[in-house]
Amino acid sequence: MCKTDKRDDILSAAMELMxxxxxxxxxxxxxxxxxxxxxxxxxxxxxxxDVLIRDVYHMIYDEFVSFLLxxxxxxxxxxxxxxxxxxxxxxxxxxxxxxxxxxxxxxxSPYGLEFRKLxxxxxxxxxxxxxxxxxxxxxxxxxxxxxxxxxxxxxxxPIFWAVRDHHTGFVVIDDALAEVIVSSCWDSIRx
Amino acid sequence: MCKTDKRDDILSAAMELMxxxxxxxxxxxxxxxxxxxxxxxxxxxxxxxDVLIRDVYHMIYDEFVSFLLxxxxxxxxxxxxxxxxxxxxxxxxxxxxxxxxxxxxxxxSPYGLEFRKLxxxxxxxxxxxxxxxxxxxxxxxxxxxxxxxxxxxxxxxPIFWAVRDHHTGFVVIDDALAEVIVSSCWDSIRx
Amino acid sequence: MCKTDKRDDILSAAMELMxxxxxxxxxxxxxxxxxxxxxxxxxxxxxxxDVLIRDVYHMIYDEFVSFLLxxxxxxxxxxxxxxxxxxxxxxxxxxxxxxxxxxxxxxxSPYGLEFRKLxxxxxxxxxxxxxxxxxxxxxxxxxxxxxxxxxxxxxxxPIFWAVRDHHTGFVVIDDALAEVIVSSCWDSIRx
Amino acid sequence: MCKTDKRDDILSAAMELMxxxxxxxxxxxxxxxxxxxxxxxxxxxxxxxDVLIRDVYHMIYDEFVSFLLxxxxxxxxxxxxxxxxxxxxxxxxxxxxxxxxxxxxxxxSPYGLEFRKLxxxxxxxxxxxxxxxxxxxxxxxxxxxxxxxxxxxxxxxPIFWAVRDHHTGFVVIDDALAEVIVSSCWDSIRx
DNA sequence: AATGAATGAGCATTCATTCAT
DNA sequence: CATGAATGAATGCTCATTCAT
Numbered sequence: 001m002c003k004t005d006k007r008d009d010i011l012s013a014a015m016e017l018m019x020x021x022x023x024x025x026x027x028x029x030x031x032x033x034x035x036x037x038x039x040x041x042x043x044x045x046x047x048x049x050d051v052l053i054r055d056v057y058h059m060i061y062d063e064f065v066s067f068l069l070x071x072x073x074x075x076x077x078x079x080x081x082x083x084x085x086x087x088x089x090x091x092x093x094x095x096x097x098x099x100x101x102x103x104x105x106x107x108x109s110p111y112g113l114e115f116r117k118l119x120x121x122x123x124x125x126x127x128x129x130x131x132x133x134x135x136x137x138x139x140x141x142x143x144x145x146x147x148x149x150x151x152x153x154x155x156x157x158p159i160f161w162a163v164r165d166h167h168t169g170f171v172v173i174d175d176a177l178a179e180v181i182v183s184s185c186w187d188s189i190r191x
Numbered sequence: 192m193c194k195t196d197k198r199d200d201i202l203s204a205a206m207e208l209m210x211x212x213x214x215x216x217x218x219x220x221x222x223x224x225x226x227x228x229x230x231x232x233x234x235x236x237x238x239x240x241d242v243l244i245r246d247v248y249h250m251i252y253d254e255f256v257s258f259l260l261x262x263x264x265x266x267x268x269x270x271x272x273x274x275x276x277x278x279x280x281x282x283x284x285x286x287x288x289x290x291x292x293x294x295x296x297x298x299x300s301p302y303g304l305e306f307r308k309l310x311x312x313x314x315x316x317x318x319x320x321x322x323x324x325x326x327x328x329x330x331x332x333x334x335x336x337x338x339x340x341x342x343x344x345x346x347x348x349p350i351f352w353a354v355r356d357h358h359t360g361f362v363v364i365d366d367a368l369a370e371v372i373v374s375s376c377w378d379s380i381r382x
Numbered sequence: 383m384c385k386t387d388k389r390d391d392i393l394s395a396a397m398e399l400m401x402x403x404x405x406x407x408x409x410x411x412x413x414x415x416x417x418x419x420x421x422x423x424x425x426x427x428x429x430x431x432d433v434l435i436r437d438v439y440h441m442i443y444d445e446f447v448s449f450l451l452x453x454x455x456x457x458x459x460x461x462x463x464x465x466x467x468x469x470x471x472x473x474x475x476x477x478x479x480x481x482x483x484x485x486x487x488x489x490x491s492p493y494g495l496e497f498r499k500l501x502x503x504x505x506x507x508x509x510x511x512x513x514x515x516x517x518x519x520x521x522x523x524x525x526x527x528x529x530x531x532x533x534x535x536x537x538x539x540p541i542f543w544a545v546r547d548h549h550t551g552f553v554v555i556d557d558a559l560a561e562v563i564v565s566s567c568w569d570s571i572r573x
Numbered sequence: 574m575c576k577t578d579k580r581d582d583i584l585s586a587a588m589e590l591m592x593x594x595x596x597x598x599x600x601x602x603x604x605x606x607x608x609x610x611x612x613x614x615x616x617x618x619x620x621x622x623d624v625l626i627r628d629v630y631h632m633i634y635d636e637f638v639s640f641l642l643x644x645x646x647x648x649x650x651x652x653x654x655x656x657x658x659x660x661x662x663x664x665x666x667x668x669x670x671x672x673x674x675x676x677x678x679x680x681x682s683p684y685g686l687e688f689r690k691l692x693x694x695x696x697x698x699x700x701x702x703x704x705x706x707x708x709x710x711x712x713x714x715x716x717x718x719x720x721x722x723x724x725x726x727x728x729x730x731p732i733f734w735a736v737r738d739h740h741t742g743f744v745v746i747d748d749a750l751a752e753v754i755v756s757s758c759w760d761s762i763r764x
Numbered sequence: 765a766a767t768g769a770a771t772g773a774g775c776a777t778t779c780a781t782t783c784a785t
Numbered sequence: 786c787a788t789g790a791a792t793g794a795a796t797g798c799t800c801a802t803t804c805a806t
Contacts, residue, residue, distance in 0.1 A: 006791090022301050024215070027775060029793095038792040040778075049776065108299035110213065116359065146371060149361040150353055154375050157348035162341055168307055170340040180337055184345050188379035197766095218800055220768090229767035231803075240801065388787095404683065406597070409779055411789090420788035422782075431780065490681035492595050498741055528753055531743040532735055536757050539730035544723055550689065552722040562719060566727050570761035579770090600796060611771040613799075622797065 007045045009035040015056045019098035023053065023105060050111075057106045057115070060099045067092050068129060078137045079186065085129055086159055086182035093163045094173060100163060130155075143189045154188045198236045200226040206247045210289035214244065214296060241302070248297045248306070251290045258283050259320060269328045270377065276320055277350055277373035284354045285364060291354060321346075334380045345379045389427045391417040397438045401480035405435065405487060432493075439488045439497070442481045449474050450511060460519045461568065467511055468541055468564035472555060475545045482545060512537075525571045536570045580618045582608040588629045592671035596626065596678060623684075630679045630688070633672045640665050641702060651710045652759065658702055659732055659755035666736045667746060673736060703728075716762045727761045 013035035017026035028049060032039040046052040068088045073080050093100040106112050134151050137143030143151065162181050166173045173181070204226035208217035219240060223230040237243040259279045264271055284291040297303050325342050328334030334342065353372050357364045364372070395417035399408035410431060414421040428434040450470045455462055475482040488494050516533050519525030525533065544563050548555045555563070586608035590599035601622060605612040619625040641661045646653050666673040679685050707724050710716030716724065735754050739746045746754070 025301075028777080029775080032793095039776090040793065041791055043777070044790070104299055108295055113359065116361075144371070144375065146375075147362045147368075149356040150349075150368070150372060153349040153352035153356065154372070154379075157352040158341075158344040158379070161344035161348040165340040165344060168304065170307075171338045177338075177341070180335070181341060181345070184335065184337075184379040188345075188349070188375040219802080220800075223768085230801090231768065232766055234802070235765075410781080411779075414789085421780090421790090422788055423786085425781070426786075486681055490677055492598075495741065498743075526753070526757065528757070529744045529750070531738040532731075532750070532754060535731040535734035535738060536754070536761075539734040540723075540726040540761070543726035543730040547722040547726065550686065552689075553720045559720075559723070562717070563723060563727070566717065566719075566761040570727075570731070570757040601798080602796080605772095612797090613772065614770055616798070617769070 006035075006037060006041065010037065010042055010045060010052070011056050011059050014052055015060065015102050016098055018053070018056070018105065019101040023109065053106070053111060054115075056102065057111070060103055064092060064099070064103075065129075069127070072129065074132075078133060078140060078142050079190070081129070081136070082133055082155070082186055082189075083182055085133070086155075086185060087178055089156070089159050090163060090173060090178045090181065093160075094166055097167050100167060104160075104164065137189070142191060144191055146189075151189060155185050158185055197226075197228055197232065201228065201233055201236060201243070202247050202250050205243055206251065206293050207289055209244070209247070209296070210292040214300070244297070244302060245306075247293065248302070251294055255283060255290070255294075256320075260318070263320065265323075269324060269331060269333050270381070272320075272327070273324055273346065273377055273380075274373055276324070277346070277376060278369055280347065280350050281354060281364060281369045281372070284351075285357060288358050291358060295351075295355065328380070333382060335382055337380075342380060346376050349376055388417075388419055388423065392419065392424055392427060392434070393438050393441050396434055397442065397484050398480055400435070400438070400487070401483040405491070435488070435493060436497075438484065439493070442485055446474060446481070446485075447511075451509070454511065456514075460515055460522060460524050461572070463511075463518070464515055464537070464568055464571075465564055467515070468537070468567060469560055471538065471541050472545060472560045472563070475542075476548055476555060479549050482549060486542075486546065519571070524573060526573055528571075533571060537567050540567055579608075579610060579614065583610065583615055583618060583625070584629050584632050587625055588633065588675050589671055591626070591629070591678065592674040596682065626679070626684060627688075629675065630684070633676055637665060637672070637676075638702075642700070645702065647705075651706060651713060651715050652763070654702070654709070655706055655728070655759055655762075656755055658706070659728075659758060660751055662729070662732050663736060663746060663751045663754065666733075667739055670740050673740060677733075677737065710762070715764060717764055719762075724762060728758050731758055 010031065014026065014031045017031055017034055028042055029039050031052075032042055035042075042052065046055060068085055071084070073084055106115075130152055131148070133155070134143070134148050137151075138145065146154075159181060162171070162173060165171050171177070201222065205217065205222045208222055208225060219233055220230050222243075223233055226233075233243065237246060259276055262275070264275055297306075321343050322339065324346070325334070325339050328342075329336065337345075350372060353362070353364060356362050362368070392413065396408065396413045399413055399416060410424060411421050413434075414424055417424075424434065428437060450467055453466070455466055488497070512534055513530065515537070516525070516530050519533075520527065528536075541563060544553070544555060547553050553559070583604065587599065587604045590604055590607060601615055602612050604625075605615055608615075615625065619628060641658055644657070646657055679688075703725055704721070706728070707716070707721050710724075711718065719727075732754060735744070735746060738744050744750070
């Protein structure tokens with residue numbers, strides 16, 4: 001009934017359609033239809049298509065991060081923190097295939113590049129588990145001395161690719177395999 | 192001036208424009224212009240836009256694989272083979288930013304999904320360095336017992352992400368760092 | 383705070399926005415905003431956009447005519463009456479650029495055509511300084527024997543064009559120049 | 574058959590529709606229809622709608638000026654030159670009602686303002702009958718000492734308004750009346 | 765074979781108007 | 786009475802594809 005309802009309907013419809021059909025395959029009219037609103041209504045909540053696309057991403061991103069930080073074992077050893085995050089990523093993305101597809105597309109588009117640059121330049125001071133793991137790991141001399149972005153790539157790239165393989169049907173990631181994957185990533189960054 | 196010349200001109204023009212501007216930013220007319228041919232001519236060599244996009248990918252893919260297999264040390268230990276491939280990937284993709292951008296876009300699009308599914312079902316029997324490393328590694332008990340796709344993800348995902356970071360300007364990958372990256376990937380798959 | 387207040391607010395807002403941005407550049411929502419009322423409220427006072435546009439014109443027109451007839455020297459010679467009107471037009475339109483712009487736009491649009499046709503057919507019998515000057519002038523044989531509309535064109539067209547040039551910045555009309563212009567118009571109609 | 578044909582068809586269709594319905598009442602699709610071409614075709618000849626509108630004006634303007642300068646009696650007295658122009662304007666605009674309506678709309682729009690400013694600043698050195706009359710008239714001391722724009726307004730504004738009245742049906746301008754009108758305009762500018 | 769002008773379906777966006785509150 | 790969120794028809798423009806030359 002409230003404003004937020006309709007906005008959320010639009011965000012969800014956009015996310016699902018764009019995840020399934022790609023950014024190109026989801027015209028505004030189709031999104032409006034799926035959201036059960038008039039085409040013009042979208043523009044009450046989002047200035048234009050680009051803003052909508054970015055806002056869908058931020059919705060997913062916020063939910064994702066908040067899921068990962070839930071019960072984050074800040075005070076435990078880095079290794080344990082890393083396993084929490086790694087397995088959390090797999091867990092979340094396997095249970096949310098559309099959100100996974102959406103973010104993959106987003107990252108690999110002009111929007112994604114812009115987002116990364118923004119993140120790099122604007123250090124907002126918010127808690128960032130990537131940096132947290134990196135700096136703690138360095139301090140306690142449990143991870144290799146490599147640049148932060150490379151740390152990130154080694155630690156998480158295989159996880160995302162593995163989830164993609166899961167959704168494509170190449171493998172089935174169960175708990176055991178998830179453990180192996182995260183553990184292997186750990187092997188690549190630990191000293 | 193033979194048929195093949197024109198075909199190659201079109202492939203190159205399409206690759207460059209799409210890498211620079213994205214798939215959306217490269218209309219057929221612009222590609223034709225850059226290739227120095229008429230718009231209609233493209234359709235003599237490629238059934239439609241989708242076919243062109245896929246053929247550009249195959250062109251890049253074939254050249255890439257052939258580069259990697261050049262001087263591939265088949266008879267040497269798996270570790271050495273892996274380093275040859277890993278460092279080859281970094282070397283090639285850093286020297287060919289447009290081809291890298293093109294493939295990244297391709298992989299992250301409906302085309303990429305389709306391509307992967309095709310590869311899964313059609314086992315063409317051609318030599319495949321991924322499978323070669325995997326099966327040899329298993330046979331000699333130097334790599335972990337994990338499914339082939341996961342092996343692939345652990346071995347190569349960080350490398351592609353690192354190259355992306357290089358092109359984005361987040362890090363500079365020199366020979367030393369390349370060595371570290373490939374070595375870390377090896378750490379994640381070796382027993 | 384009575385009904386009329388709001389109606390006037392809407393008329394003023396519409397006049398200003400349309401004068402500044404053109405008819406096209408002033409959507410109903412913007413007018414409502416500027417008038418400090420809800421978008422729907424406009425439709426309580428004006429059946430639709432066309433009616434609003436016409437009513438704004440009538441508001442300006444009435445005020446304009448009433449200004450011109452203030453101290454109109456009915457009993458003095460035609461020449462004096464003409465100078466009163468001519469200089470009044472210049473005076474009023476130079477001090478009210480927005481109203482000038484609005485009427486110019488109005489006259490030069492389907493609305494203007496319709497308005498003129500209406501005026502032609504509906505002779506309302508109200509006092510009309512144009513007719514007054516014309517018939518008195520004819521009676522006293524001080525103006526040429528020409529059709530009324532042509533009299534009107536000769537007498538006033540240059541004045542309106544000159545005011546436009548003033549607002550565009552092509553000339554600056556001061557009192558002396560105003561005198562020259564009106565005097566020249568008189569030259570064109572007098573015997 | 575040649576390129577120009579289609580371009581001209583589009584110009585004519587646009588001119589007629591916009592003259593009859595106003596700029597707003599002539600969508601690109603309607604223009605394309607009337608011109609007997611596809612909607613997209615318009616954009617091969619005109620970058621966008623604004624350019625089309627301006628180009629239609631220039632087409633009319635060039636033809637109009639060329640008509641007026643045909644048999645222009647350069648070597649004869651200013652008065653004779655003025656009568657040639659004045660009567661030419663009436664003649665041309667009465668025989669071309671759509672072109673008249675189009676130019677009236679154009680002049681009274683942002684396009685028209687832009688055009689006037691351009692003309693004022695860019696003195697292209699081309700022959701301009703307005704300036705010719707003005708400077709010759711001043712030199713021979715047959716016209717009043719007034720600014721050029723005011724000269725223009727006095728000389729031509731009534732003519733355009735009269736033509737408008739003719740097309741609206743307020744008066745019928747025959748040769749005799751045309752003579753009277755031009756003669757009266759002359760009265761307003763001559764010494 | 766090669767061309768490139770022509771096509772028209774498709775899309776993002778705007779805005780006059782309505783109507784539930 | 787007043788509101789302003791919602792609507793959806795309308796429009797300018799793009800671009801993959803065709804086809805006459």
